[in-house]
Amino acid sequence: MGTTGSISDHHGGFADTYAGARARWQRAVATRGGRLDGLRHPGTGPDGEALWLDLACFGDPQASSVFVVSCGTHGIEGFAGSAVQTAWLQAGGPGELPPGKAVVLVHAINPWGFAHRQRVTENNVDLNRNFIDFASMPPAHAGHAELHPHLMLERWDEAEIARAFAAMDAYRERAGEQAFSDAFNGGQYQSPEGLFYGGHEPEWSHRALAQCVPRALGPARRCVWVDLHTGIGPYGLPFFFNFDAPGSWGRQRALEVWGEEAFSGKGATHKAFAVYQGLMIDALPAMVPGCAMSPVVIEFGTHERRRMQRAHLALAWMRRQQSASDALERAAAEYREAFIPSDPAWRASVLREGVALCQRGRDALVAEAG
Numbered sequence: 197m198g199t200t201g202s203i204s205d206h207h208g209g210f211a212d213t214y215a216g217a218r219a220r221w222q223r224a225v226a227t228r229g230g231r232l233d234g235l236r237h238p239g240t241g242p243d244g245e246a247l248w249l250d251l252a253c254f255g256d257p258q259a260s261s262v263f264v265v266s267c268g269t270h271g272i273e274g275f276a277g278s279a280v281q282t283a284w285l286q287a288g289g290p291g292e293l294p295p296g297k298a299v300v301l302v303h304a305i306n307p308w309g310f311a312h313r314q315r316v317t318e319n320n321v322d323l324n325r326n327f328i329d330f331a332s333m334p335p336a337h338a339g340h341a342e343l344h345p346h347l348m349l350e351r352w353d354e355a356e357i358a359r360a361f362a363a364m365d366a367y368r369e370r371a372g373e374q375a376f377s378d379a380f381n382g383g384q385y386q387s388p389e390g391l392f393y394g395g396h397e398p399e400w401s402h403r404a405l406a407q408c409v410p411r412a413l414g415p416a417r418r419c420v421w422v423d424l425h426t427g428i429g430p431y432g433l434p435f436f437f438n439f440d441a442p443g444s445w446g447r448q449r450a451l452e453v454w455g456e457e458a459f460s461g462k463g464a465t466h467k468a469f470a471v472y473q474g475l476m477i478d479a480l481p482a483m484v485p486g487c488a489m490s491p492v493v494i495e496f497g498t499h500e501r502r503r504m505q506r507a508h509l510a511l512a513w514m515r516r517q518q519s520a521s522d523a524l525e526r527a528a529a530e531y532r533e534a535f536i537p538s539d540p541a542w543r544a545s546v547l548r549e550g551v552a553l554c555q556r557g558r559d560a561l562v563a564e565a566g
């Protein structure tokens with residue numbers, strides 16, 4: 197029983213807590229000689245632990261071309277991205293990099309959500325809807341005002357959940373798949389307690405990232421960026437999003453590095469994807485002017501969409517509860533399972549696929565001319 201410490205610390209390579217994940221990640225970064233940077237979040241975790249947005253830089257600080265892997269934009273999903281980064285480092289990580297090339301790992305962009313096991317920030321903000329220009333707010337989606345009251349459950353029980361789904365189904369039948377997705381999860385700026393709330397100002401994580409990224413990328417001219425998520429796509433397998441226009445450098449580079457098949461949409465869990473607003477990856481070009489960006493979101497699929505919608509309903513209800521209850525524990529357990537399945541086969545697949553993707557990005561960086 198001499199190894200119980202490491203066994204209780206992580207299951208299948210996944211840590212049980214944000215602090216445990218961060219400690220393992222920091223040890224792995226040190227082993228590979230990474231240079232650490234970061235900013236401390238003003239809040240704390242559920243056990244009073246300090247919260248940090250951390251970065252680790254490898255290779256040439258003056259690199260003209262950089263490969264970045266980030267995680268934890270959606271807090272709780274960081275358990276997977278952190279495990280992937282750590283496993284990649286343990287397997288060798290960036291290794292020797294030629295002059296002019298660098299790798300940057302960004303750990304826990306939304307550390308509050310990571311530690312508190314929620315997608316959102318301390319202000320119930322979906323950080324991946326927060327990167328908008330708050331001087332010119334997007335217009336409210338017509339469907340939001342209609343759907344929102346039905347999504348604010350009064351109790352976490354099956355009758356109440358069924359009532360919400362009946363309202364969602366009715367709206368979908370009337371307005372169509374696309375309008376439903378836009379209204380449900382495209383992002384909204386009207387209801388601070390609601391689902392997929394984008395906030396009313398840049399969140400701490402938004403501002404911290406905007407401060408750290410220029411420091412880490414320095415004079416870089418080209419950057420391939422992977423932001424790791426969970427919850428969309430085939431179970432335990434990667435699903436890619438790239439929103440660059442066809443013909444742009446970003447799109448072209450994404451196809452070169454990840455392959456055409458990465459963007460085929462195979463295994464999609466959604467009939468229609470929302471037109472997302474305020475994504476983190478959309479804001480990257482403005483953070484490092486002069487650096488061409490090729491950003492992708494890579495999701496690792498967990499469960500079918502209805503089960504994920506239940507989880508989003510659960511969180512909005514959980515955040516409005518003042519005291520502990522059996523229902524709250526049930527909802528929290530279902531929520532965790534939706535984004536970070538405990539199934540060892542899922543975890544093993546995410547680590548295997550994730551480490552291979554990190555390695556592919558790193559190899560493409562090294563092979564790139566110039």
Ligand SMILES: [Zn+2]
Nearest residue numbers: 270273425426
């Ligand atoms: Zn996500």
